[in-house]
Amino acid sequence: MSVTRSSSTLRWHNIRRIATQQPRETIFGWGIYSVTAVSVGIAALLIFNSVRFVGESSLNIVAQPFLLPLQTALTLAILFVAVEATLSIARPREQGSLQILFFAPIDETILIGGNFLAGILVYIFFVLLILPTLFLLSWATNFVIPAQLIWAIIPTLFVVGVAVAFGLFVSASARSARSAVLILVAVILILLGLQSAYSALLSIPPTSRFYDALLFIRTVLANLQLILLWISPFHMLNVILTAALNDDWLVLLRQTGIAVAATAVWLFTAVRMLRHRGVLP
Amino acid sequence: MSFASSLWQHARWGLLLLLLLLAAPPLVTAQETDRQDTFVYGINAGIPDAVIGTFAPPAVDTIYLMSTETSILSPRITSVYYWPITNDYRASWNVLNEVVEGDLEIMRGLQTIETIKQTTYTIHFHVGRGSANKPTLYIGADAEKANAQFQADQLAYRNAALAYEEARLAWLDAAREAQSLGVAPDDLPKAPVEPAPLNTYSTGLNSGFPLKLEPGDYRIRTKTADGTIVPKSERRLVVFEPRRTAVGYEVIPEQRWTFPEESNDPEGAILGAENTVVYLKPFVTREYPAISYTRLQNPQDASVAQAGEWTWVAGEPIEDSVLELVSGNRVITQIPLQAYTVKQTPGGEYGYEILEYNASTPDLTPRIDFVGYRLPFTSDNRNFSIQLRSPDDTLLLGSNRVMRVAGRNSPILLGFISLLPLLAGAAILGWRQQQTSRIKTDNAA
Amino acid sequence: MLRTEDLSKSYDGHVAVQGLNLDVRAGEIYGFLGPNGAGKTTTIRLLLGLLQPTAGEIFLFDQPITGDAIGLKRRIGVVAEEPLVTTRMTAWEFVRFFAGLNSVAQPEGRMEVLFKALGLWSARHALAAAYSRGMRQKLSLVRALVHQPDLLILDEPVSGLDPHSILQVRAVIDQHRDAGGAVLISSHILSEVERSADRIGILHNGRLLIEDSMGGIRSRLGSSNIVHLTLANEAPTLPEKLQSIPGVQKVDVQPRQLAVHVAGTRDARPDIFQAVVVAGAILIEMALEEMSLEEAFVTITNQNVQQLAGAG
Numbered sequence A: 001m002s003v004t005r006s007s008s009t010l011r012w013h014n015i016r017r018i019a020t021q022q023p024r025e026t027i028f029g030w031g032i033y034s035v036t037a038v039s040v041g042i043a044a045l046l047i048f049n050s051v052r053f054v055g056e057s058s059l060n061i062v063a064q065p066f067l068l069p070l071q072t073a074l075t076l077a078i079l080f081v082a083v084e085a086t087l088s089i090a091r092p093r094e095q096g097s098l099q100i101l102f103f104a105p106i107d108e109t110i111l112i113g114g115n116f117l118a119g120i121l122v123y124i125f126f127v128l129l130i131l132p133t134l135f136l137l138s139w140a141t142n143f144v145i146p147a148q149l150i151w152a153i154i155p156t157l158f159v160v161g162v163a164v165a166f167g168l169f170v171s172a173s174a175r176s177a178r179s180a181v182l183i184l185v186a187v188i189l190i191l192l193g194l195q196s197a198y199s200a201l202l203s204i205p206p207t208s209r210f211y212d213a214l215l216f217i218r219t220v221l222a223n224l225q226l227i228l229l230w231i232s233p234f235h236m237l238n239v240i241l242t243a244a245l246n247d248d249w250l251v252l253l254r255q256t257g258i259a260v261a262a263t264a265v266w267l268f269t270a271v272r273m274l275r276h277r278g279v280l281p
Numbered sequence B: 001m002s003f004a005s006s007l008w009q010h011a012r013w014g015l016l017l018l019l020l021l022l023a024a025p026p027l028v029t030a031q032e033t034d035r036q037d038t039f040v041y042g043i044n045a046g047i048p049d050a051v052i053g054t055f056a057p058p059a060v061d062t063i064y065l066m067s068t069e070t071s072i073l074s075p076r077i078t079s080v081y082y083w084p085i086t087n088d089y090r091a092s093w094n095v096l097n098e099v100v101e102g103d104l105e106i107m108r109g110l111q112t113i114e115t116i117k118q119t120t121y122t123i124h125f126h127v128g129r130g131s132a133n134k135p136t137l138y139i140g141a142d143a144e145k146a147n148a149q150f151q152a153d154q155l156a157y158r159n160a161a162l163a164y165e166e167a168r169l170a171w172l173d174a175a176r177e178a179q180s181l182g183v184a185p186d187d188l189p190k191a192p193v194e195p196a197p198l199n200t201y202s203t204g205l206n207s208g209f210p211l212k213l214e215p216g217d218y219r220i221r222t223k224t225a226d227g228t229i230v231p232k233s234e235r236r237l238v239v240f241e242p243r244r245t246a247v248g249y250e251v252i253p254e255q256r257w258t259f260p261e262e263s264n265d266p267e268g269a270i271l272g273a274e275n276t277v278v279y280l281k282p283f284v285t286r287e288y289p290a291i292s293y294t295r296l297q298n299p300q301d302a303s304v305a306q307a308g309e310w311t312w313v314a315g316e317p318i319e320d321s322v323l324e325l326v327s328g329n330r331v332i333t334q335i336p337l338q339a340y341t342v343k344q345t346p347g348g349e350y351g352y353e354i355l356e357y358n359a360s361t362p363d364l365t366p367r368i369d370f371v372g373y374r375l376p377f378t379s380d381n382r383n384f385s386i387q388l389r390s391p392d393d394t395l396l397l398g399s400n401r402v403m404r405v406a407g408r409n410s411p412i413l414l415g416f417i418s419l420l421p422l423l424a425g426a427a428i429l430g431w432r433q434q435q436t437s438r439i440k441t442d443n444a445a
Numbered sequence C: 001m002l003r004t005e006d007l008s009k010s011y012d013g014h015v016a017v018q019g020l021n022l023d024v025r026a027g028e029i030y031g032f033l034g035p036n037g038a039g040k041t042t043t044i045r046l047l048l049g050l051l052q053p054t055a056g057e058i059f060l061f062d063q064p065i066t067g068d069a070i071g072l073k074r075r076i077g078v079v080a081e082e083p084l085v086t087t088r089m090t091a092w093e094f095v096r097f098f099a100g101l102n103s104v105a106q107p108e109g110r111m112e113v114l115f116k117a118l119g120l121w122s123a124r125h126a127l128a129a130a131y132s133r134g135m136r137q138k139l140s141l142v143r144a145l146v147h148q149p150d151l152l153i154l155d156e157p158v159s160g161l162d163p164h165s166i167l168q169v170r171a172v173i174d175q176h177r178d179a180g181g182a183v184l185i186s187s188h189i190l191s192e193v194e195r196s197a198d199r200i201g202i203l204h205n206g207r208l209l210i211e212d213s214m215g216g217i218r219s220r221l222g223s224s225n226i227v228h229l230t231l232a233n234e235a236p237t238l239p240e241k242l243q244s245i246p247g248v249q250k251v252d253v254q255p256r257q258l259a260v261h262v263a264g265t266r267d268a269r270p271d272i273f274q275a276v277v278v279a280g281a282i283l284i285e286m287a288l289e290e291m292s293l294e295e296a297f298v299t300i301t302n303q304n305v306q307q308l309a310g311a312g
Helices: A007-027 A031-057 A067-095 A108-141 A147-151 A156-173 A177-202 A215-231 A233-245 A249-277 B003-031 B141-180 B290-297 B411-435 C040-047 C069-073 C091-101 C108-117 C133-145 C163-178 C190-196 C214-221 C238-243 C269-278 C293-311
Strands: A059-062 B036-047 B050-056 B062-066 B071-083 B088-099 B103-108 B111-116 B119-126 B136-139 B200-202 B206-211 B216-223 B235-240 B244-253 B261-263 B269-272 B276-289 B310-317 B322-327 B330-335 B338-344 B352-356 B370-377 B383-389 B401-405 C002-011 C014-020 C029-033 C055-060 C076-079 C151-155 C182-187 C199-204 C207-212 C224-231 C248-254 C257-263 C283-289
Touching: A007 A031, A007 A108, A007 C069, A007 C091, A031 A059, A031 A067, A031 A108, A031 B269, A031 B411, A059 B244, A059 B261, A067 A108, A067 A156, A067 A177, A067 A233, A108 A156, A108 A249, A108 B411, A147 A233, A156 A177, A156 A233, A156 A249, A177 A215, A233 A249, B036 B062, B036 B290, B050 B071, B050 B290, B062 B071, B062 B290, B103 B206, B111 B206, B119 B141, B136 B141, B141 B200, B235 B290, B244 B310, B244 B370, B269 B276, B276 B290, B290 B310, B322 B370, B330 B370, B370 B401, C002 C040, C014 C040, C014 C207, C029 C040, C029 C163, C029 C190, C040 C055, C040 C151, C040 C182, C076 C133, C091 C108, C091 C133, C108 C133, C108 C163, C133 C151, C133 C163, C151 C163, C163 C182, C163 C190, C182 C190, C199 C214, C207 C214, C224 C269, C238 C248, C238 C257, C238 C269, C269 C283
Parallel strands: B062 B235, B269 B401, C029 C182, C029 C199, C076 C151, C151 C182
Antiparallel strands: A059 B269, B036 B050, B036 B071, B071 B088, B071 B206, B103 B111, B103 B216, B119 B136, B119 B200, B119 B206, B216 B235, B244 B261, B244 B276, B276 B310, B276 B370, B322 B330, B322 B383, B338 B352, B338 B370, B383 B401, C002 C014, C002 C055, C199 C207, C224 C257, C224 C283, C248 C257
């Protein structure tokens, strides 16, 4: 009955098994549909706003009317798969069911690899849910979705890879599902907080008496932001979408390379952390 | 000790060090507030339809120039001071503006690829409409010739203006006298003709290094005749070119002609409301690396510009082409360029009226306010595109734009579309529920 | 099939397993016993590679598990103590998923046999998470057996099962053993182990105190059998005659009822019968009471505690 396979073939076989099973768990729950509905809702709101603007001012010139809605929807998709990845190991480990998976021919690499691909597949499913609604919005508003924008979604898979890999790293490292989610939320808040704080400081006019006093903090934030820009999936999404739209292959390749490298680093550390923490509660 | 606290113990010193390192640049620059006489490069950076004057103090490591235009770097000793309110260095040219003699060495890697002699130059700025106001850069003998011509023109104009003033005063006296003698208005002496204004301004003769290099990353330095390198003259020089050149449109809505918008990106769309009219003014537009273009204008710009960001820059107007409306692959109509007059109409819907300029009706259309292509958005043609055809019957690259008449604003429809993922979810989960059965045990069965 | 050599595991200064030498052979059911905290679960986790040993080695199918652990796992089926199934899969999908992980081609036939044998066939398309604890326990056994492993490791396989289910599980396990597979049962339900195990190992404080067949354990413990006699009449000389039989340790006397304690595993019933006849007693019933696993377990673990106390 059992098919004889070499160890590496068996590994790849089982990575695919997990990768195809995990998305079923997502597809058969309400979570993904709720988040997709919110994404489409926000996209519709942005499009609605553009239509309103045309109505009020008779004119709207937008480089890509669907770029921001799509980017917003994809950002939520990335957040969703990142949260899923963050729970994918920590939750079953906490419940005690992760060890049952390890009764099968599974090891840390297979589990991380499988969950990684699963995250990518969930993202693809998310995109497939969103796209028809965007085309419907295009039909309803007569706003154009250029084919280039659709093609631009493909390289975003590399960005999702970073988010999923990071989520898996957090999941493998955390003591519990709750602490895993808290770590992820904290990281996102730091990313957003840094951006907001820097923007707020930039908005202080040079004539303000606090301008010079805040120079130190502003420079620290600016430099920190420069570092984070290299690793933030949200920034990567922005750069990759824009580069793909502008046929800027050099930037696209460079950012994709950075994303692949970041993904590899997070996956490697996730495997190491899982080995360190183990699969037992 | 837990792993986390141990990690924190080690990490906090690293974090502190990182913060100090990150803070290092402002600590250094913030101290330089005293005025000092130092070497700088005065910059006249050429861009397609202008010349931008700025300078690079020693704190600026990199100078940005365009490859398509000639620019001038002028080695100078001047008085530089730090102005904390705007957070930048400023030069007091009127206090000290001393030419530094020497040649400019241009290097790629460690190899000097070119040495440029310092030469005289002058820039003439013109007053006019459209491409006529593009500044002219003269170099070497041309500069001296142009400067001599400019000075001659200036002198001629001054003489003509003086002669005119004298003639005007004489005419006024004569006119007053004739009026007192009861001479009929038609028989009064003719007024003198005012000389045409001088529509050119000049920077005067200066000396500097004219540069027009291939795009790339260079290093430059100024070397005196005895071979010594002038202190603080070594800089990085980035020469860049536009990534794309296209046709941009200034779009003037008929409803609010004082608020025109620009469409630079050929991939962009122009969305209009049904039964409205817009006027299009085409121009050449070029896309540059954002960081390079920003720092060409201000080498001290410290904003966090990101690599991979691009910016469209509007250039010279295009006034010799025909606008074509395309539906599918078929040109459905051609629209010629037309001059328009905006006439104020108190009590009207918009408070003004845009009329086709007609020289034969000076009362109705006394002047040209703008020239452009009139384009209506109608319900008959909701999806179309535009393109520009030049006089030699070729399509202008990047002149195509998608034009769309915006659809109805229906919140209910948009809300319904938002719910579609939930409906899809309900369908999938319903199907799943049908696939799974309730629990029955074999014994019970 | 499964062998450990001086296997030890300690963490945070606590020794969970110490110098464990296990040997589970093909075609046998090995009962792995021990009180709570003896180190049974730790041992199983070590065997599965879920924990790394502090010292010693584990050999599965004569290969150290440090080598091709993935390949070795395909030859093992495991049922955990807690049959957790946190999934949105149906029971059928759940087992098929694990069959896939074990590279079983066309597992449906095997799955049908197992689902039917364990009484889950009618509920196979129900969500596995909705199963009762007992059903999940049986589902775990289906999962563990679907790829026809050579070695089956069961941690408390019948706890929480109703009598009917216990019979179903027992039959499936026996079938696996009869087919040449090895079974390691870790349990605290001693009667269940006594009924099925061919050999037994008793673990206490991380140390394997004894490993033998049930008879061997009795013999090695030097335990006494008790022969109960019920007489129709009084026979005053009988206790003395019984006491003189070799191996008889003591005789408890009650009116018309005697309990003869015989040392070792020798069957003394012919000698006792002869003594009854010689003493003129009329025998109504003679019953042999052997030492139960429970008694052996208590004896062995108590001895160990006393030894440890003495040593301390």
